[in-house]
Amino acid sequence: MAKPKTQFVCQNCGTVHNRWAGKCDGCGEWNTIVEEDPMGGIGGGPGKTPKKGRPVALTTLSGETEEAPRVQTGISELDRVTGGGFVRGSAVLVGGDPGIGKSTLLMQAAAALSRRGHRIIYVSGEEAVAQVRLRAQRLGAASTDVLLAAETNVEDILATVAEGKRPDLVIIDSIQTLWSDVVDSAPGTVTQVRTGVQAMIRFAKQTGAAMVLVGHVTKEGQIAGPRVVEHMVDAVLYFEGDRGHHYRILRTVKNRFGPTDEIGVFEMSDKGLREVLNPSELFLGERNAKAPGAAVFAGMEGTRPVLVEVQALVAPTSLGTPRRAVVGWDSARLSMILAVLEAHCGVKLGQHDVYLNIAGGYRISEPAADVAVAAALVSSLAGVALPAERVYFGEVSLSGAVRPVSQTAQRLKEAEKLGFSSAMLPASSAEIPKGGRKGWSEIEGLPDLVVDIAGSARKLGKAPEED
Ligand code: TYD
Numbered sequence: 131m132a133k134p135k136t137q138f139v140c141q142n143c144g145t146v147h148n149r150w151a152g153k154c155d156g157c158g159e160w161n162t163i164v165e166e167d168p169m170g171g172i173g174g175g176p177g178k179t180p181k182k183g184r185p186v187a188l189t190t191l192s193g194e195t196e197e198a199p200r201v202q203t204g205i206s207e208l209d210r211v212t213g214g215g216f217v218r219g220s221a222v223l224v225g226g227d228p229g230i231g232k233s234t235l236l237m238q239a240a241a242a243l244s245r246r247g248h249r250i251i252y253v254s255g256e257e258a259v260a261q262v263r264l265r266a267q268r269l270g271a272a273s274t275d276v277l278l279a280a281e282t283n284v285e286d287i288l289a290t291v292a293e294g295k296r297p298d299l300v301i302i303d304s305i306q307t308l309w310s311d312v313v314d315s316a317p318g319t320v321t322q323v324r325t326g327v328q329a330m331i332r333f334a335k336q337t338g339a340a341m342v343l344v345g346h347v348t349k350e351g352q353i354a355g356p357r358v359v360e361h362m363v364d365a366v367l368y369f370e371g372d373r374g375h376h377y378r379i380l381r382t383v384k385n386r387f388g389p390t391d392e393i394g395v396f397e398m399s400d401k402g403l404r405e406v407l408n409p410s411e412l413f414l415g416e417r418n419a420k421a422p423g424a425a426v427f428a429g430m431e432g433t434r435p436v437l438v439e440v441q442a443l444v445a446p447t448s449l450g451t452p453r454r455a456v457v458g459w460d461s462a463r464l465s466m467i468l469a470v471l472e473a474h475c476g477v478k479l480g481q482h483d484v485y486l487n488i489a490g491g492y493r494i495s496e497p498a499a500d501v502a503v504a505a506a507l508v509s510s511l512a513g514v515a516l517p518a519e520r521v522y523f524g525e526v527s528l529s530g531a532v533r534p535v536s537q538t539a540q541r542l543k544e545a546e547k548l549g550f551s552s553a554m555l556p557a558s559s560a561e562i563p564k565g566g567r568k569g570w571s572e573i574e575g576l577p578d579l580v581v582d583i584a585g586s587a588r589k590l591g592k593a594p595e596e597d
């Protein structure tokens with residue numbers, strides 16, 4: 131039989147090439163093509179002479195599972211993001227910029243779980259035992275039973291965690307430091323990272339221990355190493371935040387066992403990360419309600435309402451092409467709102483520079499922010515502050531109509547909780563009967579700066595107190 135040819139596989143996208151090349155045709159990345167043996171090894175296809183299979187025992191879908199499938203940390207912001215706790219036998223990848231607080235978060239999670247009687251192993255590949263201990267002291271976690279090891283060799287780690295009672299959770303900090311004897315390439319290369327991660331995932335699936343893998347993020351914002359790692363794990367969480375601000379957001383990017391649009395909000399203090407149970411208060415904390423160009427957006431992050439201030443500055447320009455700068459929102463969407471305001475509302479911004487900022491370094495991805503952005507822009511252009519007690523939400527379409535968005539009732543409830551008494555929202559919001567939801571009634575004739583976009587927005591205010 132012919133000797134199987136070796137193949138050259140791109141470590142970034144998985145494209146198979148016949149010969150080595152500096153650049154992959156598939157994804158355009160440089161230096162990602164590695165020679166692999168198709169007969170075996172990681173990423174190899176099925177061999178030419180398949181071994182004789184061994185029948186595995188078939189089972190049914192029903193049947194007793196002896197323990198809770200999830201391990202909950204009791205840190206509610208973290209449990210929400212994972213969808214109710216770490217799932218046993220699953221692998222979770224936690225990505226984030228260096229220094230954002232991944233090790234801090236996981237050390238706190240480890241301590242919390244350990245206090246609940248779980249067996250937790252923390253494997254640090256980046257810091258020495260003394261450094262990890264120092265951090266644990268600072269976090270008040272030093273007295274817990276978290277088991278610690280400073281190790282980077284995959285085989286040694288596996289032998290360590292497999293010894294004794296099965297751990298409930300294993301934390302590997304970080305996958306970039308893992309290296310295996312099986313692979314020739316240097317530690318930190320994609321092949322090493324991939325092999326290490328695969329071995330860890332296999333351990334999790336075989337033993338039922340939950341596995342948390344820490345991964346660094348490259349300048350482009352991707353988890354360093356092959357994208358394949360993201361496909362291999364069950365959940366991917368990103369820990370992000372602005373260096374200029376204290377708060378950090380844990381975001382689900384992928385989750386096989388829960389929703390993917392949840393966020394957890396934390397604040398970095400001198401004693402580690404503190405949960406922020408009401409993010410709206412944080413984002414609206416430094417608000418100056420009397421300044422023109424600021425509108426409060428009633429947004430949603432997953433199941434949770436988040437109120438945040440949208441700030442706009444519109445200033446006459448001397449440049450031929452006016453400047454448009456956006457922080458925390460999509461710049462293409464801003465252009466769209468500007469175009470709609472010009473075309474349908476007679477708001478001329480062609481001779482003005484436009485700057486848009488979301489307060490607190492927060493990022494909005496919801497289209498529901500359109501109306502808030504439009505309100506902030508018009509307010510800044512007119513130099514008149516918007517009513518301080520009003521929130522804004524609704525999606526603006528190119529025709530100038532304001533489209534309904536989901537979870538209207540929840541947005542209004544949160545606004546009410548924070549002391550707001552009126553709202554501008556899509557007229558056709560199904561969840562609100564005409565006349566308003568409890569305590570909110572339609573208010574007419576209030577001077578408002580937003581030219582009621584094509585008449586499709588609606589104002590709601592609290593019903594006046596009855597004597
Ligand atoms: P770390 O968890 O080491 O980040 P990562 O693992 O993502 O690289 O966090 C490092 C930063 O957090 C560092 O700049 C110091 C800061 N920090 C605090 O402000 N308070 C604390 O209690 C701790 C432990 C860290």
Ligand code: MG
Pocket residue numbers: 232233234256303
């Ligand atoms: Mg770290």
